[in-house]
Amino acid sequence: YSSQNPLKRINAELVDYASLKHQEIEELKKAEAYRREFIADVSHELKTPIFAAQGYILTLLDGAVDDDKVKYKFLKKAAKSLNGLDSLVQDLLTLSKIESGVITMHYEVFDIQSLALDIFEQLENKAHKRSIQLMLEKNYPEGIYVNADYSRISQVLINLVSNAIKYNQDGGWVKVRFDEKEKEVLITVTDNGLGIPEEDIARVFERFYRVEKSRSKKQGGSGLGLAIVKHILEGHNASISVDSEENKGTSFSFNLEKGVLNNEEVNIQRTDS
Numbered sequence: 001y002s003s004q005n006p007l008k009r010i011n012a013e014l015v016d017y018a019s020l021k022h023q024e025i026e027e028l029k030k031a032e033a034y035r036r037e038f039i040a041d042v043s044h045e046l047k048t049p050i051f052a053a054q055g056y057i058l059t060l061l062d063g064a065v066d067d068d069k070v071k072y073k074f075l076k077k078a079a080k081s082l083n084g085l086d087s088l089v090q091d092l093l094t095l096s097k098i099e100s101g102v103i104t105m106h107y108e109v110f111d112i113q114s115l116a117l118d119i120f121e122q123l124e125n126k127a128h129k130r131s132i133q134l135m136l137e138k139n140y141p142e143g144i145y146v147n148a149d150y151s152r153i154s155q156v157l158i159n160l161v162s163n164a165i166k167y168n169q170d171g172g173w174v175k176v177r178f179d180e181k182e183k184e185v186l187i188t189v190t191d192n193g194l195g196i197p198e199e200d201i202a203r204v205f206e207r208f209y210r211v212e213k214s215r216s217k218k219q220g221g222s223g224l225g226l227a228i229v230k231h232i233l234e235g236h237n238a239s240i241s242v243d244s245e246e247n248k249g250t251s252f253s254f255n256l257e258k259g260v261l262n263n264e265e266v267n268i269q270r271t272d273s
């Protein structure tokens with residue numbers, strides 16, 4: 001029609017333009033609603049540890065401070081609440097930076113198996129307290145190389161492995177497994193813990209979403225760990241999948257680009273020439 005009737009053409013262009021603008025406005029509205037909801041969620045989450053710490057301190061001021069035993073107990077509880085507040089704020093900062101796209105991923109080639117072993121060491125205490133075993137499903141003596149952001153992937157593994165410990169039973173296990181594909185490495189973190197009810201599985205990556213608030217509260221979670229994991233992996237153009245059965249266990253897996261070591265590349269070039 002465009003060559004035959006210029007008016008019709010202009011009209012069609014206007015309709016296209018209007019629908020584009022309409023779409024943009026809808027997106028802005030959505031972003032605004034998201035922002036408002038986010039602030040409401042955050043304020044709510046911040047209140048909990050602040051009120052708790054405040055409660056202990058006020059009770060101390062009210063006279064509990066005179067009893068040495070109570071004093072120690074309440075100060076310890078107040079400190080624990082403030083500690084939780086600190087990690088919540090840290091998580092929030094990470095999440096908002098990643099969501100706003102301020103953070104760029106710094107790619108480097110590293111051995112993800114040795115990173116997993118470092119993380120086991122960091123979390124050993126927590127696991128040991130509950131007799132939970134941390135293990136590699138298979139040990140690759142030569143390492144498993146990926147091309148990814150070392151510190152962000154470190155955060156991903158810390159969040160997944162600490163969840164696997166938190167939502168486990170005493171005496172349980174957590175296994176990390178690597179499967180090398182042609183261009184990627186599949187990383188799987190599996191536990192034989194509480195599992196996630198089917199109706200909650202799709203929502204666990206939402207910020208502040210927790211299965212059974214009381215169960216997670218007891219474990220001191222912020223509800224941001226998996227949202228951070230998902231965003232970091234999206235920054236790597238990777239997605240994460242979850243497979244879980246209540247009272248059986250849970251398995252999270254994601255792919256990372258396989259890494260090629262620089263000196264290997266150099267060696268190949270040398271033998272070629």
Ligand code: ADP
Binds near residue numbers: 159204224227
């Ligand atoms: P939280 O800080 O509460 O742990 P996350 O975002 O890390 O928040 O996880 C969201 C929710 O998903 C948790 O509250 C928990 O209910 C559930 N969840 C996460 N990992 C596991 C797991 N390995 N086993 C069972 N439930 C899990």
